[in-house]
Amino acid sequence: MPDAPSAVPHALQNQTGDRRGPAVELIDVSFAYDQRPVLRGITMRVPRGKIVAIMGGSGCGKTTILRLIGGQLKPRSGKVLVAGQSVPDLDADALYHLRRKFGMLFQFGALFTDMSVFENIAFPMREHTDLSEELIRDLVLIKLHAVGLRGAAGLMPAELSGGMARRVALARAIALDPMVVMYDEPFAGLDPISLGVVGQLIRKLNDALGITSVVVTHDVYESLKIVDYLCFVSEGRIVASGTADEVRASADSYVRQFVDGEPDGPVPFHYPAQPYAKELLTHVR
Amino acid sequence: MNRSAIDLWVGIFVAIGLGAIVFLALKVGNLVTIGNEPGYRLEARFDNIGGLKLRAPVKAAGVVVGRVESIRLDAKSYEAVVTMRIDRGYEFIKDTIAAINTSGLLGEVYISLDAGGDTAVLKDGERIAKTQSAVVMEKLISQFLFDKASEAGGNKK
């Protein structure tokens, strides 16, 4: 057995807390896009009510994990379980019902550009519930108030700043009080104030609504402030994981390179190429 | 764009679109003139119908009174059997002559009905006895040449 970092963090292994079992579980999941392997045997557990961050360099398969959880992709092998149900095996109806318990915050928001802020948040309510318009109006304003944008209800997405759009998308993600919320790069491209706001909202809403959050990001600083557990993905495998404190204190070279932002380390600086001197001295026709 | 404005414009659009179709059907085409009165059938047999087509007009004194409904060949007598549908408002007597004419030199081919002198009236399904076949240009020319040739031959004697 090679000396690889444990795929399942100690803290999670010993976690018995929630007797109903983990909200999301991946067991030895592999996935490939056509011929290109993206995930090779990922195993992770997300306990209920916790925030788990999935970190890694760009293109390492973090978003793919979210898509596997949400049922948009099917794994080549392994199991994807949400509240005990195997997602790839669900039929259209069951998948539909499962997705109603999800909320998802897409990168850059993915707000519907032809509707106002109010209508964006009312959208899932109108599609999935029979609530009256007055009730929907109240609920929308409540969600907007939770993210601090109740006054922006009448604006169109084009009129929002990046941070505001992200918050509206967050309000839309929690519109139906979901069980699991997935965040795809929620901190990408935000100014420092908005970063802080979004981070705090993720934590507060998670605790207030009792939801489970899976955050895909490569913002180490913000993540360490708010998440319960982190998993590091590199080349399709989980190379390190642990609680925020464990990660900060970790001696693993990959984790250190990532956390400290070192340009060179287990993830090399130089793209594979010919030896430098040889390439310079060879004549190019 | 609020809902009522969209509804209004779509309503206007669909209305004028359907109006255009109705315009094309009535004003441009001839939906009304055809089949307005159900009409009755008359049959006529010709040796040669020339360029007569289906739905060609049937005229009496130049007025359109009906249309050609079907054209077929009687395999036994090698006559063309033409069925015409005549508007119910018109009646024709038994010795009407049905002739195939061309309107102008290059115009369309139609059937003209010329009245005879009888008193009995043609009923639905009856046949017009007297017919005049179409003038076929080639026969006319060859007849002309033949006449000319025999004239010249006669003169030579």
Add this chain to the structure above:
Amino acid sequence: MYGEVLGGLAEGLRRLGGAVTGGISKLGYASRFLFAVLWHSPQAFRRIQLTLREIYFAGVLSLVIILMSGMFVGMVLSLQGYETLKRYGADEQLGILVALALVRELGPVIAGLLFASRAGSAITAEIGLMKTTEQLAAMEMMAVDPLARVIAPRFWGGVISLPLLAALFSAFGIFGGYIVGVRLIGIDSGAFWGQMQAGVDFWPDVTNGIIKSVVFAVAVSLIAVFEGYDSKPTAEGVSTATTRTVVISSLAILALDFVMTVFMFRGAGT
């Protein structure tokens, strides 16, 4: 040297084979897509507001270009036609010429081409952009089927709009022909309308024109939504998809027009 040439040939053949199989599998994919759109259509009609909105964007906003083009085409037909007909003393047939040309051919075809360029490309761009900004994926994750909510209404919006636009094109074209023929050139108004009415039949001329425009509407709408849905989620991808919509729609219209004309008007002489 020969090795290179043979290698190049082999590569070319491989690419050609790949293109053909790729094209055929895309055709199959497009057919499945059509069935999926039709399957999800009931919702587009139950929530009629969605479809009405698309009829507005595809049909009403195309009115200006269709009406103006129709009028101009009719006027030009009248002008050009008069010159030629006059030589045979048949200038009173101008009404039939303009009407038949428009109702049978030019109405459905030109309206179809204009629709593909204006509304078809807009639909493709809109859907492609929604795909690029992950709005379609967001809908899917919210358990709302984008085929039912976004695609089907746009498809039916196009299918309903184009036949109406084609009829309007023909109608305005005939009106334009009337303006030039009767008012400007001085042909007798009675002859113009009378000859037209005698020469243009509801069956087959007008109805075949309507059938053509319906077939074109289905083709253009399907191509437009398909290219948008299938586009690569990048800026270049959307731009390519929009171009493809216009090009493929135009070719489809002209090819279908030929096929249908052969079937419809082959027996027109009898």
